[in-house]
Amino acid sequence: MKELSLHILDITQNSIRAQATLVKLTISESVPENHFSITIEDDGCGIPAEQLKNVTDPFVTTRTTRRVGLGLSLFKAASEGCGGYFEISSTVGVGTKVVGTFLRDHIDRAPLGNMADTVVTMVMSFGEADLVYEHDYNKKSFIFDTREIKETLEVTSLNEPDILNWIREFVREGLEEIMEEE
Amino acid sequence: MAKSLAELKAIREKKLNEINLRHGKNGYRVVVGMATCGIAAGARPVMVKLMEEVEAKNLVDVTVAQTGCIGVCRLEPIVEVYDENNEKVTYVHMTPEKIVKVVDEHLVGGKVVDEYTMTVVDGKIVDPKIKA
Numbered sequence A: 001m002k003e004l005s006l007h008i009l010d011i012t013q014n015s016i017r018a019q020a021t022l023v024k025l026t027i028s029e030s031v032p033e034n035h036f037s038i039t040i041e042d043d044g045c046g047i048p049a050e051q052l053k054n055v056t057d058p059f060v061t062t063r064t065t066r067r068v069g070l071g072l073s074l075f076k077a078a079s080e081g082c083g084g085y086f087e088i089s090s091t092v093g094v095g096t097k098v099v100g101t102f103l104r105d106h107i108d109r110a111p112l113g114n115m116a117d118t119v120v121t122m123v124m125s126f127g128e129a130d131l132v133y134e135h136d137y138n139k140k141s142f143i144f145d146t147r148e149i150k151e152t153l154e155v156t157s158l159n160e161p162d163i164l165n166w167i168r169e170f171v172r173e174g175l176e177e178i179m180e181e182e
Numbered sequence B: 001m002a003k004s005l006a007e008l009k010a011i012r013e014k015k016l017n018e019i020n021l022r023h024g025k026n027g028y029r030v031v032v033g034m035a036t037c038g039i040a041a042g043a044r045p046v047m048v049k050l051m052e053e054v055e056a057k058n059l060v061d062v063t064v065a066q067t068g069c070i071g072v073c074r075l076e077p078i079v080e081v082y083d084e085n086n087e088k089v090t091y092v093h094m095t096p097e098k099i100v101k102v103v104d105e106h107l108v109g110g111k112v113v114d115e116y117t118m119t120v121v122d123g124k125i126v127d128p129k130i131k132a
Helices: A004-017 A071-080 A115-125 A146-153 A159-179 B002-022 B036-043 B042-058 B095-106
Strands: A022-030 A036-040 A086-091 A095-103 A130-136 A140-145 B031-033 B063-067 B078-081 B086-093
Touching: A004 A022, A004 A036, A004 A071, A004 A095, A004 B036, A022 B086, A071 A095, A086 A140, A086 B031, A115 A130, A115 A140, A115 A159, A115 B042, A115 B063, A130 A159, A140 A146, A140 A159, A140 B031, A146 A159, A146 B002, A159 B002, B031 B036, B031 B042, B036 B042, B042 B095, B078 B095, B086 B095
Parallel strands: A022 A130, B031 B063
Antiparallel strands: A022 A036, A036 A095, A086 A095, A130 A140, B031 B078, B078 B086
16 A cells, blocks of 8 residues: 555445444644554444454455455554554444554655545445544644534435535645644 | 535535436446455545546436455456446446546446456457346
């Protein structure tokens, strides 16, 4: 994966397959502390303890269309290769939480990449599930919550091109704003 | 985000009138493979371009969604087009440039873009329609 935003898109697809209704994505960046972390939390069906032990083994997957499962394995390798750590915790019937941290200035840390496109693609693939995306950059933060949009528009799905275009611009501008140099 | 949301609502209300006028002809459903293999191969730019084209060409009867791993990871990014009879055409090795042609010829014109389908074997095209 060339961008961390692609890992994020990939991991959240697990949440959707686990029938999550709410996915919380938090990205936290601090330049002075040289810190970069990604947290994805869902209220999906959860992973049994037995399976959780080898969930990052690439030769373990629950799918039947192929015999390898690379999503979590790749994300784990990305963070551990950048002086960070990877953590997954899960409770059956409650949900799953995945955390990956990175040294922000590590030479091997992939750029975050295009979060606006990742968010739009997530919304397109989420069906009626909701997304809360919080991005903290140094001391500023940006929050995007699909529940607010649905409430305002009185719709249950945001998978309409005009809404998606607006979301893309909203995320792009929101992130630009918090990352502006003072 | 209160102010911008009001703006979105206004855009939306204008659009909804158009949608009501045009609804209910040839409902294509387009799905993009969005598992690890698809994403790593470039499914996201294909999905985003598809969204842009559907918006630009005002294709109100087309729905775009995602699917998991189809099982032929080496052919990703894969895009499947289902027509109203649930007949499926599978496009492989897709790019944002190729998707524009698929939108123009297949979703607008109703004509399958044979050369991008999975059914090109040794340069020969096998019937691209598969009963789902």
